[in-house]
Structure formats: structure tokens, C-alpha cells
Amino acid sequence: MASKVIHAIYNDDDILLNAVKKVRDEHYHIEEVYTPFPVHGLEKAMGLADTRIAITSFLYGLVGLSVAIIMMNYIMIQDWPQDIGGKPSFSYIENMPAFVPIMFEMTVFFAAHLMVITFYMRSKLWPFKKAENPDVRTTDDHFLMVVDTGNHDIEQVSSFLSSTGALEISIHENDEDH
Structure with missing residues (x-):
């Protein structure tokens, strides 16, 4: 109508x-x-x-942090533990200070990229849209x-x-x- x-x-x-x-x-x-x-x-x-997109940003950051923790634990502790600088990889907690930069970067990476995707989907901005x-x-x-x-x-x-x-x-x- x-x-x-x-x-x-x-x-x-x-x-x-x-x-x-x-x-x-x-x-x-x-x-x-x-x-x-x-x-x-x-x-x-x-x-x-008010927009609720900040909430999704926080949740996406948590997803990135979780992926980083799981990924580093699997790669550096379980799959192929290495003796780097005299620090053996027996547990994730002992090596966590060395993993903080990776956790931070993965948090920012996931939040930023998923926010862009969410924005385009929410705004209905598809490729080649008139x-x-x-x-x-x-x-x-x-x-x-x-x-x-x-x-x-x-x-x-x-x-x-x-x-x-x-x-x-x-x-x-x-x-x-x-």
C-alpha cells in the first residue's frame, strides 16, 4: 500500500x-x-x-579475546610446546605475560572487523546496492x-x-x- x-x-x-x-x-x-x-x-x-552498537563491540572484543586465548593455548602449549628464551611452555598461565600483546591485538582485530560487518548489515549497505x-x-x-x-x-x-x-x-x- x-x-x-x-x-x-x-x-x-x-x-x-x-x-x-x-x-x-x-x-x-x-x-x-x-x-x-x-x-x-x-x-x-x-x-x-541511542544506539546499542557499543554493546556489540564489547561482545565482539570478548569473542576475539576468547579466540586468542584458545588459539595460543593450543598452538604454544598443547600442539607444539617450545623452549623459548629458557622458558618452557608447561602451562598457559606461566606464559601468559608474553601472550598479552597477542590477546590485545586479536581483541581489537575482531571488534573492528565485526563492527564494520555489523554496521553494513544493520544499515543494509550491500555491495552494488542502488x-x-x-x-x-x-x-x-x-x-x-x-x-x-x-x-x-x-x-x-x-x-x-x-x-x-x-x-x-x-x-x-x-x-x-x-
Whole structure:
């Protein structure tokens, strides 16, 4: 089912931020905001929840640390113990100070690489994916706020958005398949 959305174009980030606050105060639903650069405070003004990606980073670091411990224990203690510098490899605990740099590097390696993969999957950024940017000017110097009309009168919402400082207002069909 297709619904109507309004695209409001702004040319200044401060005007956009104030407009988002006004639109939220009027209880209109903002579908998305497209900006050419990060606008500080926009996520709070839109009412978006804090990200939980730091939790996944910590968990990925724990996975990397676990893999490092298991790998070093197997390679250096069980599979092929070596006498390096007069220190025999009888147990993992005795040799753990020498393994700390490897544990640190594997923790960072796993956290960084798995975070990138998680970010791309969460953002649905697949290789060769077609861009979903509705107006090419938002990659240069304009800002676009997409407002869902819902049960509201389209003319009333359009005039309200004009009063918030929008330069252009256009009405589009919104397909809910993405």
C-alpha cells in the first residue's frame, strides 16, 4: 500500500534542526532526514533511541579475546610446546605475560572487523546496492525532511512545513516495501 509523504527541502542545518523540533511538537511522523553532513543533535530532536552498537563491540572484543586465548593455548602449549628464551611452555598461565600483546591485538582485530560487518548489515549497505537518496542535492548543500502525512490533511502539513523555513515542498508516493 502506498501512502503520501511530503519532502521539505532546507538550506541550513540550524533551520532544519528547529524545523524537526517543531514538526515533532505537532506530532507529525518524520520518516527520514537526509543531510550532506552530520548534524549534531538531530538524532535527539528526531527522538531516535541511542544506539546499542557499543554493546556489540564489547561482545565482539570478548569473542576475539576468547579466540586468542584458545588459539595460543593450543598452538604454544598443547600442539607444539617450545623452549623459548629458557622458558618452557608447561602451562598457559606461566606464559601468559608474553601472550598479552597477542590477546590485545586479536581483541581489537575482531571488534573492528565485526563492527564494520555489523554496521553494513544493520544499515543494509550491500555491495552494488542502488542509492536510496530521494534528492541528489542532499549530497551537496541541501537538507531533506521526509514527513509522513498519515491521517493529516496534506495542505495543512504543507503549509506548516513552509512556516518552518522549508524552501521547497513536494508530495510523493511512499512505497512501504523497504
